[in-house]
Amino acid sequence: MSTAEVYSFIQQIAPLIVAEGTKRGYRIHSTVIAQAIIESRYGKSALASKYHNYFGLKCGTAWILTDKPSISLKTNEEYTIGKLTAIKDYFRVYPDMVSGVAGYYDFISTKRYANLKTATNYRQYAEMLKSDGYATSSSYVNTLSTTVVQYGLEVYDSTQAPVFSLWEVGKTYTTQQDLNVRQEPNGELLSFEALTDDGKAHAFIGPSGNAILKRGTKVTVKEIREMGTSTWLRIPSGWICGKNSKNTYVL
Numbered sequence: 001m002s003t004a005e006v007y008s009f010i011q012q013i014a015p016l017i018v019a020e021g022t023k024r025g026y027r028i029h030s031t032v033i034a035q036a037i038i039e040s041r042y043g044k045s046a047l048a049s050k051y052h053n054y055f056g057l058k059c060g061t062a063w064i065l066t067d068k069p070s071i072s073l074k075t076n077e078e079y080t081i082g083k084l085t086a087i088k089d090y091f092r093v094y095p096d097m098v099s100g101v102a103g104y105y106d107f108i109s110t111k112r113y114a115n116l117k118t119a120t121n122y123r124q125y126a127e128m129l130k131s132d133g134y135a136t137s138s139s140y141v142n143t144l145s146t147t148v149v150q151y152g153l154e155v156y157d158s159t160q161a162p163v164f165s166l167w168e169v170g171k172t173y174t175t176q177q178d179l180n181v182r183q184e185p186n187g188e189l190l191s192f193e194a195l196t197d198d199g200k201a202h203a204f205i206g207p208s209g210n211a212i213l214k215r216g217t218k219v220t221v222k223e224i225r226e227m228g229t230s231t232w233l234r235i236p237s238g239w240i241c242g243k244n245s246k247n248t249y250v251l
Contacts, residue, residue, distance in 0.1 A: 009036075009043040010151060012251055013054065015166055016101040018156055024105050025117050030153035031125040032104070034144045037151070047071070051093040052100035056135075057107050059090040069093035096176050098248045108134075122148045122157065166251065167233060167242060172220045173250050175240070181211045182239045185225050185232035199237030213240060219250065 013036050018029045026032075039056040040048035047053045051071055059070045070090045092107075094100040108116055113132050119125035126144040129135065137143070148154060167173060181190045181203070189210035195203055202217040213219075223234035229245035242250045 006037070006042050006151065010153075011168075012166065013043070013097060013101065014153075014156055016098060016248070020101050020105055024109070026105075026119075027117070027157065028119045028122055028125040029156040030122045030148045031119075031129070031144055033153050033156060034122070034126075034147035034151075035104075035129075036101075037147055038143055047091055048100075051091070052096055053092050053094060053103070054097070054100050055104045055107070057092045057103060059092055063092060064090065096248070097251050122154060166248065167221050167224055167231075169221050169224060172218050175213055175215055175217045175219060176249050176251055177215045179213045179215075179240045179249055180206070181213055181235075181237055185227050185239050186230070186241075187239070190238045195237040199235075203237075211237070213237070 010033060014029070014033050017032050017036065021029050021032060036043075036054040039045075040054040043049060043054065047056065059068075063070065069092075071093050072090050092103060094103050107113075113129075113134075115128050115132070116125060119128055123141070123145045126141045129144075130141050134140075181195065181199070182188060183190055183194075189206075189208070191209055192200065192203060192205045192211040195211050199211070199213070203211045203213050206212045219233070219235040219240070221233050221235065224242075225232045225234070225239075231242040231244075232239050233242040233250060240250065242248070
């Protein structure tokens with residue numbers, strides 16, 4: 001894993017963690033980012049890349065009983081210090097990164113993890129996670145703390161922390177669902193014929209003859225524009241919605 005790939009993952013998931021954590025009353029975000037890095041192997045594990053579970057969240061009885069999506073995978077647990085035991089267990093499945101981050105905060109919203117809201121620094125948060133029983137690894141606290149320091153994640157805990165955008169002009173991202181292509185932000189829908197040749201190859205014609213970009217399409221951001229609670233991205237074929245107040249459509 002290259003350093004560039006690691007920071008690319010941090011750039012994607014950190015703003016989501018800060019936004020969701022702040023909304024729910026948590027002050028420490030650096031340790032949560034470190035969890036995502038470690039638990040998902042920088043977003044490259046099968047559980048993360050295919051099922052958007054970035055925190056190793058197991059199902060639990062309530063999840064199974066409500067028939068929510070899950071996947072059975074092999075994992076290692078350290079029930080005895082220094083000895084790993086291979087087991088198979090059921091893990092939660094989410095549709096996208098935004099849902100995966102929200103799912104983490106849903107998971108720790110129980111009384112068992114209530115103390116996490118009182119944490120005032122990254123190591124204390126890690127120690128609370130371990131004492132609350134989040135992980136069996138005897139090195140979990142040190143691993144998370146070292147990761148925070150290694151990648152300078154403490155900046156995300158500061159009240160003076162800069163606002164990190166999900167996107168940068170010139171970089172390439174992936175659409176998370178089918179998206180309309182517009183002439184201007186929130187403007188008229190573009191026709192299929194108005195797209196570039198590459199755009200046409202990754203789009204289909206909508207009910208009114210408009211162009212719809214397929215989910216999973218790689219897009220290069222040419223310009224970013226904020227409009228109220230929405231962010232619009234200009235790509236070679238036109239404008240698409242990056243996110244609104246409820247959902248993020250491009251990551």
